[in-house]
Amino acid sequence: MKTLKLFIAILALSVGIANAQFTKAELQVSGLTCSMCSKATEKSLRTLDFISDIKVDLNKNIFVLTFKKDVPVNIDLISKKVQNSGFFVNNLKLTFNFNGVKLADNYFNYAGDTYKVINATHPLTGDVAVTVVDKGFSPPNVYKKYPATDSKPGKVYHLVI
Amino acid sequence: MKKLYWVLSLMVWWCPAFAQELYVNTEPASNMATHSVGIRVENQGYFNPTYKDRSTLEVMYGASKNWMIHGSLYESNYYEADHHFEGGSVYAKYRFLSIDSVQKHFRGAFFVKASSINNPLPNQEISLEGDNSGAQGGVVFTQLLHKLALSASTSYLQAFNNRGGFDLPQENSRDAVAYTFSAGYLLLPKSYENYNQVNLNLYVELLGKDNPGYGQSYLDIAPAVQLIFNSVCRLDFSYRTPIYNDMIRSSKNTYLVRLEYNIFNVF
Numbered sequence: 001m002k003t004l005k006l007f008i009a010i011l012a013l014s015v016g017i018a019n020a021q022f023t024k025a026e027l028q029v030s031g032l033t034c035s036m037c038s039k040a041t042e043k044s045l046r047t048l049d050f051i052s053d054i055k056v057d058l059n060k061n062i063f064v065l066t067f068k069k070d071v072p073v074n075i076d077l078i079s080k081k082v083q084n085s086g087f088f089v090n091n092l093k094l095t096f097n098f099n100g101v102k103l104a105d106n107y108f109n110y111a112g113d114t115y116k117v118i119n120a121t122h123p124l125t126g127d128v129a130v131t132v133v134d135k136g137f138s139p140p141n142v143y144k145k146y147p148a149t150d151s152k153p154g155k156v157y158h159l160v161i
Numbered sequence: 162m163k164k165l166y167w168v169l170s171l172m173v174w175w176c177p178a179f180a181q182e183l184y185v186n187t188e189p190a191s192n193m194a195t196h197s198v199g200i201r202v203e204n205q206g207y208f209n210p211t212y213k214d215r216s217t218l219e220v221m222y223g224a225s226k227n228w229m230i231h232g233s234l235y236e237s238n239y240y241e242a243d244h245h246f247e248g249g250s251v252y253a254k255y256r257f258l259s260i261d262s263v264q265k266h267f268r269g270a271f272f273v274k275a276s277s278i279n280n281p282l283p284n285q286e287i288s289l290e291g292d293n294s295g296a297q298g299g300v301v302f303t304q305l306l307h308k309l310a311l312s313a314s315t316s317y318l319q320a321f322n323n324r325g326g327f328d329l330p331q332e333n334s335r336d337a338v339a340y341t342f343s344a345g346y347l348l349l350p351k352s353y354e355n356y357n358q359v360n361l362n363l364y365v366e367l368l369g370k371d372n373p374g375y376g377q378s379y380l381d382i383a384p385a386v387q388l389i390f391n392s393v394c395r396l397d398f399s400y401r402t403p404i405y406n407d408m409i410r411s412s413k414n415t416y417l418v419r420l421e422y423n424i425f426n427v428f
Contacts, residue, residue, distance in 0.1 A: 043425035
């Protein structure tokens with residue numbers, strides 16, 4: 001019985017960990033209009049190993065990214081690829097599965113990175129859409145509204161629901 | 162001068178109808194995507210007094226998000242009866258300013274160019290596109306407003322003696338000032354559905370040069386049409402003709418046809 005309990009506990013924990021993942025994102029790129037520019041950006045994003053699919057709205061310059069289930073997502077690389085294409089991230093709205101993730105003072109860890117959900121007032125479960133409000137992911141009028149005041153050492157990504 | 166005023170007024174009046182910054186006769190302040198390669202094959206020429214033409218092979222590379230480089234090779238029969246290899250040029254551009262928002266941007270870039278050419282020097286114009294050995298440095302600003310793109314540049318050119326023993330004549334200016342103003346408009350498609358739609362862009366560009374202290378100058382108007390296929394292949398047509406001209410040169414009344422192919426994420 002003890003073994004079974006332990007097994008269930010481990011299973012629950014591993015399911016929890018497996019669930020805690022960025023599943024998709026809506027990426028709006030600023031500074032472009034023509035389809036040649038969009039194509040260059042999409043080709044650059046497709047080199048990221050954690051992206052499984054990209055659908056693009058060429059009129060709104062929105063790229064809908066689908067992430068692979070088991071590969072950790074690195075959002076810095078998304079911003080880097082867009083900038084390398086000659087443009088900027090105007091908005092990055094990520095869907096994160098919070099199952100098995102506990103916010104501690106609004107912070108949580110994912111794939112070695114620290115994230116802070118600035119305006120979370122209650123525990124989060126299931127799929128939640130969060131927008132990154134840091135420099136490199138949003139225009140100046142947005143990231144200046146959220147100056148970093150973190151108690152955690154190292155780099156922290158800031159999200160709003 | 163009256164003519165210039167008239168043309169400028171007309172362009173300003175037309176501006177809301179123009180856009181796109183993949184200019185045919187000038188370079189915008191924006192760069193290619195990092196690690197992308199563009200290959201251009203170009204032919205230009207004139208029909209009077211006799212038909213002469215020049216072909217150019219140009220390779221462009223996005224070195225980083227802020228740097229891009231071009232290398233060009235030239236051949237023509239402009240200065241001899243037969244076609245011959247004239248030399249080459251290298252060009253580098255550094256984007257130092259980017260103010261972007263959705264479907265808008267304002268960019269600034271510095272550029273430098275150097276060329277080594279083996280032609281005789283019968284012209285007064287200093288041109289690093291196959292005619293003169295020389296160096297050029299300048300600045301360009303580009304404003305994109307959805308389907309409208311405006312760009313302006315100014316640069317300084319210094320001519321050297323050409324290779325092959327063709328020294329710059331004593332009476333020629335050794336330096337020049339160049340300036341450009343370009344407007345482009347994305348005419349088709351009206352609304353995007355996929356990458357395979359053919360894009361049609363229209364351009365009007367003003368290309369001017371002045372040899373300071375020599376009373377030699379010109380200003381050309383160069384309308385251009387551009388087709389883009391599969392979002393990777395570009396076909397350009399342009400014709401430049403003087404608004405006014407006080408300079409002996411080969412670039413007066415010339416056509417241009419260019420095919421460009423872009424390969425993304427090469428290395």
